[in-house]
Amino acid sequence: MKFASLAMLAVSLSGCSLFSHGETGKSAVPESQRTLHELCDFPKQFYITRFNATELKVSPAQGKSLTEKIGNFNECSYRNGDSKYLGYVYISYRIAGETPTVSKYPPSRILTVDGVPVTQVIEPLPPTWEPSAPPPIQLSAADDGVDGQLRFYSSDDETIQAGAKVLVNMIRTLKN
Template sequence: MDGGGMRKLLGPVLVLVSVTLLSGCRSPGTNSPADKSEVRQSNHTIQELCDFPKKFYTDQFRVDKLQVEVIATKPVTEKIGAGNGCDYHPADSDYEYLGYISLDAPSATWSPSSTPSPTATFPARVLVVDGISIIATPSPAKTVPPGTTTSAQYVLLTATIDGWRGEFEFIGRDDRTTETGARVLVGMIRSLKN
């Protein structure tokens, strides 16, 4: 194809790309449909979210020094909105996984995610803390550390308060640990949602 034919072909493509890119731009304060799906933000930071369960890990798992990692590539100074979460590992272990905590703000397009399926050894159940229902479901058994045959059964707690969905995963050793984790989850959502 000669240069003139290529220009004729690329001209409409460039216009289409430009229109597509510009349609994503809008002036602030408009009431376009895109505004309705925007996610609310908390006045609290991701750092506060990451700090919230540290005492739980210290008390329940006797871990004095935690390595905390933000799940999404966001700065810890960013306000809590959507896609916020923190992973926890003992600082002296490169492999051992303790769990994670997350908090997501509601949006107009929010819909609940599916929960893991119960197993015969750990069926799903509902816990109630301060009037809030928490669903406790099993998470897939994880090998700790990788390459060994030792596995741990994790529990995933989920709760929603005023549209804010929180999740807290950790090794579900016993009912007392799970109930303590449920209180941490409810406290975290209530404290950090505004």
């Protein structure tokens, strides 16, 4: 009976390290020294230039503060002066061994920016939108355990290429 109790205790305690944040815990999500303010600032010029958003409104998602450190699942959304939604930027650090985030929609093409593949997904327009409206574009990339996304509405290839460059530069700058 004592042996069974000790075995159960050993199994229970071994499971405690699965989510350890100590030196030996490889499952912990890394935390950057960068802040959400830096993430939110990164694509500002892209939205201002490409969408003529002179009065850009930026807000971090999920009620987070701009002073918080970047960790897992960080997002900022962008609106123009009249509150029209322009898109979002997203960054997340993966736990070692996790695979990159994948869109539920098939990729329309793969772009390459400085050796990093960037997946372009054209999402379907919501049913209430005009068929002539620019489609939602989601660009996704992963580099050294960091996933990033940039979303906006455009059918202009130059804007899509510029967005891919912003995304890769953002991941490389903020991954430290």
